Amino acid sequence: MGMDALSALIARFRTLPGVGVKTAARYAYAVLGFSEEEAEQFAAAIVDAKRKIHFCKECGTFTDKDVCDICATRDKSVICVVAEPKDIAAVEKTGEFKGVYHVLHGVIDFQKGIGAENIRIKELLARLSGVKEVIVATNPDIGGELTATYLANQIKPLGIKVSRLAYGISVGSEIEYADELTLQRALKDRKTL
Template identity: 50%
Template structure:
């Protein structure tokens, strides 16, 4: 999108918004004009962004985003410290916590191994993970079912199994309400592998 006809501050705002994931230049333009027409919303948004940048940091234990260190999950004595769930991103912790089913603790890798993008174990929080395994009996790999997620799970499994730690993987399969007709072969195969007795 050509921003030449816009004043520079507006062009900069549109360019900044268009760098957000899922926001193209047209949507960025609509958002920019909306924010200019709604200054209270724009100021509130700017304050929220600044507040998050100032007060949110990584937990020194699990590497999740938090405003206190350690985070509320790591500091809770009601969580099972022998059970550790490894996830790719902080938003994955939020997704798992919504279920209210998992009672253990988490570790956030902040990505997955991806040689094509130059991301190896050194760019992830693998070293922090290895320092916190005392007393852990089971590690649940909860990475996304992608090539990179599978490679990361296999890499970590090869490190953890020799330590005598039970390593499991979350099941993958059909979503509730999904139709077999529209599912791909890999999803159906995973659903069959992860079947359980009724």
């Protein structure tokens, strides 16, 4: 027996991060309150984003251009390395960082079988000419630390400074959820690896 349309819609919303049954149902009823035109625009925005948005060919974040606005306009001598595109927003909120980013799309995690070759590390190594400093802004957890150490071992021998955010936030917390002031301090007080 197939799912009815309402249950199917609720199930779709439940696939979103942080959305439980109750919230999914609220979203589904909100959609049912849309006019047909609004519903079509809503669905079209999802499909449109999916079709037009891809990874920046330099840093790996989401963009609808070849090269994202940050890569196109900012100081390329300093690269801030993050695990996921959403981490860029957190660092940008501090207003403190004027360089460019590099998105790894993951961190090294041996338990999950993710090695250095499975994330965008060789792409980072390929864009280091003219770079003075690489700031590693992965989360202060096992995978984030392992990745930072690996990057320092690869990059320092090239004569490039490698630093790590000085987290005032506790181990296991994520940069995505750190407040602006904490991140601002973490960036300013960064430690050379």
